[in-house]
Amino acid sequence: MLPISEIFYSLQGEGKYCGAPSIFVRVGGCNLRCKFNNKRCDSYFAVESYYKNSWKKTSMDKIKKEIRKYKKYHPSLVLTGGEPMLYYKNLYELIKWFDGDITIETNATVDVDFEKYPDFKNVIFAMSVKLSNSKVPYHKRIKKDVIKKYVKYAKKSFFKFVVDKKTDNKEIKKITKNINLPIYCMPLGENEKELKKNAKYVFSFCMKNGYNYSDRIHIRIFDDKRGV
Ligand code: SF4
Incomplete structure (x- = not known):
């Protein structure tokens, strides 16, 4: 059983695989x-306990059934949240079962034993490591050992940072030091207006520092609508 906030089919809205047909399985609950x-994060409904009643305890069979509905689109499976890795033991069956690319969108703070759960080695980790603009204390949001483990064992991984005008590149450099992975920066913004306000700055920030710019096309197109 997993606390599921929502399951929906859409196109990936951000990061390395932006635009790819994907089934999103969003779990409820986050450790940050x-x-x-x-302001709360844009997935507040999958984080805050106030919304807990909307997270449906869902059996693996039901989750698989839901995923099967979209098989004809040959989508990737995206496990997101909240923080999906909080439930990595329960998610493992899904990881073993799904026949296609799997991406886990994670804050990269939850340790996993890749030897005990080897199929996580076939997963792509989209590591959205939080910067100081998240207001989360450093010791809670940065787990360098966990990041290194994901990088070492995962099929692929990349960094995804939420950037605003206050972001100092030194922060990103410190987190990514000695880790050779693609870095994507995306503008802060939980709605289209905010996104627009930050996009130009982040575009220049990426050019200046040699990072990849990632837009958030679901916000750009659908504003703050859920399930898209
Ligand atoms: S880690 Fe992600 S889901 Fe959790 S509170 Fe932060 S932005 Fe929201």
Whole structure:
């Protein structure tokens, strides 16, 4: 059983695989409480306990059935949240079962034993490591050992940072030091207006530092609508 916030079919809206047909399985619950610009994160409904009643305890059979509905589109499976790795033991069956690319969108703070759960080696880790603009204390948001483990064992991984005008590149450099992975920076913004406000700055930030720019096309197109 997993606390599921939502399952939906869409196109990946951000990061390395932006635009790819994907089934999103969003779990409820997160070990961090980010506050960007003193506002809750854009997945607040899968984080805050206030919304807990909307997370449906769902059996693996039911999750698989839901995923099967979209088989004809040959989508990737994207496990997101909240923080999906909180439930990595329960998710393992899904990882073994799904026939296609799997991406886990994670804050990269939850340790996994890749020897005991070897199929996680076939997974792509989209590591959205939190910066100081999340207002989460450093010791909670940065687990260098966990990041290194994901990088060592995963099929592929990449970094995805939420950037705003206050972001100092030294932060990103410190986190990514000695880790040779693609870095994607995306503008802070939980709605289209905010995204637009930050996009130009982040575009220049990426050019200046040699990073990849990632837009958030679901926000760009659908504003703050859920399930897209
Ligand atoms: S880690 Fe992600 S899901 Fe959790 S509070 Fe931060 S932004 Fe939201």
